Amino acid sequence: MTVRDETTQTPAAQAEATAQAAPPSRRARARAWIRAAVLVVMVVSAVAVLAANREAVLDALTEIEPWYVAAALPGAVAAMVAALFVWRSLLADLGSPIAIRDAARVFYLSQLGKYVPGTVWSMVAQVELSRDLRIPRRTSLAVGVLAIAVSVTVGLTTGSAILLIAAPGVAEHFRLFLLALPLLLTVLHPAVLTRLLNLVYRLLRRQPLPKPPSWTGMLSAAGAQLLVWVALGLHIWPFLVGIGADPAEALPVAIGGYALAYSLGQLAVGLPAGAGVREAALVLAFAPYCPAARRRPWWSP
Template sequence: MNSPAAPPGAPRARRWPRLRRYLRPFALAVVAVFATLYLIDEWDEISAGLGRLDLGAVGAAFALVLLGLAFTTMTWRAALGGLGSPLSVITASRIFLLGELGKYVPGGVWPVVAQSVLSRDHGVRRTRAILAGMVRWVVSVVMGVVVAMVTLAFSSPEALHAYWWLTILAAGGVVSLVPAVFNWWFPAALTLVRRGDSIEPISARAMLEACLWTTAMWLAFGLHLWFLARSLGAPAEGLLLLTTGGYALAWVVGFVIVVLPAGAGAREAALVLVLATALSREDALVLALVSRFLMLLADGTSAGLAVMVARLGGWGHTVAQVRAQAPRNG
């Protein structure tokens, strides 16, 4: 008597958990290698810069970077929920912050890839997780340009003339985020990612939440740079506007340069260029390098905290719960 045939994909389904058990430590090891190489290459300048800064200012800046990462996590969570897969804050934090470590590997796409893989454990379709990551990227870039335009334009009388072109980019970006417009062009631009699956339109509420969380993120990151700049003696007048707009603009530049890990080099160059209006180029470079170091430290810290809280608190789904929720989450 012949045994019943195994359903298609069954061997692959059995292999996947076993393969994933080895892939995750390997992926974390790759991230650690690239992050370590960056630190080795820049450590002399970073340590010299830290030696010039007040310890309290560095601590405040680090806390604000952690806060900014929490805000950007909420942006991703809002996007994913708006696409039809709501997750708890703890679960979303674990997925997003662990996945974000992939930005230290050259290529630019690894955070989204990692988040899509981690999301599968919680019944989220991989395509939807990828789309949520792309929505976050789009919102971060557009709101980064908007924040840079508003803050830099008012940071000094000369800045309005120097950054007038940001007004055009910001206006076009804001229009592109209007849900009726976004839900038209975004699916059309992602036909290759869609692979035949339908793309749910994102709700106006989810888009508004994502924009607000992203704006809060830029303010937190700008304030962390303000503490560092004040520690180096930068004049207070207009400084918060300059650091907020400068960081947002530098991040957008670094994002465009996707070949480098997390925009390494390009972001610092753009930040030095903007901050040089209030600081010497040497001091501006110190701020850029220390800021990068604090970001790397905060990325690792926040990811570790998210995993620890999820495990200690018992958050997360069992395999049975994942299978039960998979149809509901799409």
């Protein structure tokens, strides 16, 4: 009777063990260094942006009671969570479902790229970090593009609809930008999306998408993105109330105005996180509902 040696491995297992034991190739080491360098650049850029605006932030915080700031935090956290589910649902719809923990690591690290001039850096970070999860580059790149398209389309649609009802005078300022809505809605049709993305990949001599987007996936992402805009509006609402805006009037303007402003900022590709464009749009949206006079600091007698 022959006893089988449990240490004996199949050829495939031996090859895998050999590959894991082998030292990383020169190309792999170069990739690791490049990834580390990009991460350092993103972190340094984020710190630089925060440092450059430190005095303005501190000055603004002295003009509003601290409990209004605390009231804004839940909305900000909820928006970050909903944004993660937008990205993850699009990824799953294109054939690459991943665990929430892995999705959070890739998504939140990549958001540091928003502080580097140019919207593409966040997307580049997503593509690179997704490779560790064996997600094809073409899939993660398509998801990055789709996430921006869904965000802008839902933001312009939601913002314009709310402001046309609650604040038509504010909506008037953004009427030219709303002309892009029919084009964006057409492009987000799954059939149109599939043809456009595969055409781009064919021109780049890349393989087509492993799985085309579906109506279910796009509607799921759009629903999560709607939650993002509502949460961000609830995040900014306490600040408006804190500087004197009427709570009932400010709520729809906070949601609609922020959705429109942030969406326009995302279209400003050359600026970090849409800085400048977003703030100008916020001023147009919020100025009529905020007192012109500056309030005294909350801590002053």
